[in-house]
Amino acid sequence: MVDLALNNSKAHELAKSQREISIAEFFERNRHLLGFDNKRKALLTTIKEAVDNSLDACEEADILPEIIVEITEMGADRFRVAIEDNGPGIVKEQIPKIFAKLLYGSKFHKMKMQRGQQGIGISAAVMYSQLTTGKPARIISKIGAGHPALYYELKINTQTNNPEIISEHVKDWGKESGTRIEIDLEASYNKGRQSVDEYIRETAIINPHVTLIYQPPKGEQLMLVRVTEKKPVQPVEIKPHPYGVEMGMLIKMLQVTTAKTVKQFMKEDFSRVSDKVAEEILENAQVLSKTKPKNVTREMAERIIEGIRNTKIMMPPTDCIVPIGSELLERGLKKEINAEFYATVSRTPNVYRGNPFLVEASLAYGGDIPSEGGIEVMRFANKVPLLYQQGACAINESVCQTNWKSYGLQQSGSNLPQGPLVLVVHIASVWVPFTSEAKEAIAHYPEIIKEIKLAIQEVGRDLGRYVNKKKKVKDEMKKRSYIETYIPHISEALKDILALSDFAESDIKDNLSYLLEHTRGKLDNLEFNPEANTEYDENLARIGREEEERDE
């Protein structure tokens, strides 16, 4: 029985080391999941999380945002960043938890479009700061003119995932309301792609109502002034749609509901369930309307899920997401990029797993955009620029799977197309499915990829029409210049042969030129008639229809 004793003791021995892991410990070690893989990215992620929070707060409080971002170099690989907003401020009791507790916040449980959605970001930045420099984060917040400004120094106890208040007191602060966070961290600052500079630039493009005052560690302060004074429409919170609910979720909802009957539950806890729809679902499910939610068994719940599937229910309301809109999106792009052609589309909302979402796309072609190399793809989710993990992103996949040759660009296989093009894709949703907590790339849900492709195809066809026109004009001008080159020679030859006067020769020239114009049409017409229904346009339309059919 040696073996038994051994096995026995082994299970008990193993049991001794089993214990709970704090979420803060977990992310402390897995910090690359939160976007703190390296020093360069750490700087960007910190600023991004703070700015996201500021913009969300301003929007919720209906304030035109004015955000200050400062980066100061403190030594080798050591930076101080400060982000200050004119938002509504944060009440005293919430400050420690918002900045120094992971998985805490107001956004996770709300079904509406917001930049933040996890309750992790800013606390992760505070944790990274303390991990690399040992210093607490400094916060000032003020909720209105008559209120004091509160100053906090905060750390996270990673073993318990709770805030540690190092210092707290009242401070003088000229601002009427707002929040400022200051963090020291190990980081590195670079310019160019995936830099903080790039993030600031793209944030301005996609948030035309925001003013950004940006002080990089070296060089002059940059002031990006808003292009519109109009605040974006506020998204409205919605309830879950029946089509998106799964067994486990339904059982959980049945347990916590305050509704008295399952019919009432269906009507009150879901969106788009009228009296009639509720009855139809329950009839399809063969569940009595008056059943108490707590008495619904697993088998009945399964039938309700079936019942939902067999009932036609209106798509969820879409005022929970607010697009930027074609006009503002294009204006933002024009402000930043000097191109010769622009096209923009803002599609109608669609649904994945019960979550409404919509896609907008905008492109700029030619002009100052370099024509060598792959096109530039700017990715945005709920108005936040995504700078990393392009290869892992559903937007990238959609771009690569589009046939850009038919829009006049070069493309080899399923790679990014080549040419002087900047493509902006924005996805807005009550819940953006990211591939990691760092929120850098969008997960590959088929419904989302399909919508992105359709948006790209819309602007792509506009582009194709333009590129084709441009090519036609170019070809025509080439032909004309050939003919024009020969007109004087022909006139002279005719003069010699027919022994005409100089006057008659110039007459012939004019006649020939007139003939040229008359038979080939005015160049102006070619250039300024984008509606002309040429054969090419018809081809494009056909390609578009085929693409859409293929995607069904």
Next chain:
Amino acid sequence: MVDLALNNSKAHELAKSQREISIAEFFERNRHLLGFDNKRKALLTTIKEAVDNSLDACEEADILPEIIVEITEMGADRFRVAIEDNGPGIVKEQIPKIFAKLLYGSKFHKMKMQRGQQGIGISAAVMYSQLTTGKPARIISKIGAGHPALYYELKINTQTNNPEIISEHVKDWGKESGTRIEIDLEASYNKGRQSVDEYIRETAIINPHVTLIYQPPKGEQLMLVRVTEKKPVQPVEIKPHPYGVEMGMLIKMLQVTTAKTVKQFMKEDFSRVSDKVAEEILENAQVLSKTKPKNVTREMAERIIEGIRNTKIMMPPTDCIVPIGSELLERGLKKEINAEFYATVSRTPNVYRGNPFLVEASLAYGGDIPSEGGIEVMRFANKVPLLYQQGACAINESVCQTNWKSYGLQQSGSNLPQGPLVLVVHIASVWVPFTSEAKEAIAHYPEIIKEIKLAIQEVGRDLGRYVNKKKKVKDEMKKRSYIETYIPHISEALKDILALSDFAESDIKDNLSYLLEHTRGKLDNLEFNPEANTEYDENLARIGREEEERDE
């Protein structure tokens, strides 16, 4: 003062909806982070997490593992999976928490090589099961012959991240010890790439000491018998190495240490810190040896980090990681893949962020491997096959950045090379940095990428030598066959010209054949002398040196 009142109320209003988010709720919604993106992957992830746990438990208890995996189709998109092992079993009190609480386990805090490291996997599978089918997971576990087998039905309360025991009782179970888990889930079963079949096959390759009994939903039971009875050497737990410690971690360690002085702390809480090394670090840091750990200020801690950087410390011990070894790795590969050439390397350990790790690589070339299309890359981390996210993995990047043309394969740009090749790369570490909780791809740490590249180059050079030999032999045989074709004709011509006898003609033939052999060397020599130091070998060696220098 309307504005003030509005702001004020806004901050208070916002505060009302701020609350804690349970880690289970978080992952329930973000289930794609855990590998439950779609039905197909859900099946694989569930089985993978359970098998990982079984193998880890068997290894810790020094038991030769015999694992049963059963998949049963229960209806449309509905499967029942069962995973059963002959491991040490789990003690009563731990069963609910191990299977129905996220972030719970023994592996997170241990610095040694293990398959699991997060304390998330199997509970995530239980959560996915309950979310999609509403059913509890069923567990049986027995810790030894004299003990009862315990049966549990478990769910997770996702609002609190705590186990809910639906049912528990003693059960008859013939097994001496072991654990069986049965889960119902929404899933889909496919064959081919990224399938459960593929996972089972690769698990057998990389774990030659494991017997796997696999029952797919359709078709016959598959029995993969171990190729060795030798159990792998047990990895030894280590302490953190000073080179890997950061400010925040050091401060935390100083707070919880039981050491009386900072010198004692350095010696006892870190690996490779002798009396002398501890003194040197503290001298470099200008911190008194006798300082109490609790009296070390942030500034002193910062100096200690500096002090560590300026002190030469031996690399960490490497018995915390156990390679599979060249011989076993190659044997496993040979068992599964019928090729004409194999090469394997098991490199010595290296360190990233204070974590020891090592890389092994093995390749199979030609034979039954299809020669069309890209090579097949099999990725493994701590003996677990990685089937998804190849594009996002450091192993893939390393393969693509290697110049395979010099090893005789076709490759365009930085893409995967083409040819009849299967490449196995295994990374073993006390802490494998994955790009997500789903543990599908390895994060891009430069130290890791460098080691992977060096391993690939080693087997690549062997391959290059073989491919070149093969080409040479082929060329030579072609030449010989030309010459041989003409020998009879020349002999006949000579016979006619010189009026020789038939006997003399056959003599000439023999002489010519001898001459051919004599001047061109025996074909055998070419084929069976891999050590021959040809010009090509020298070139390869030079390329190898250059590659290594470039990587420095």
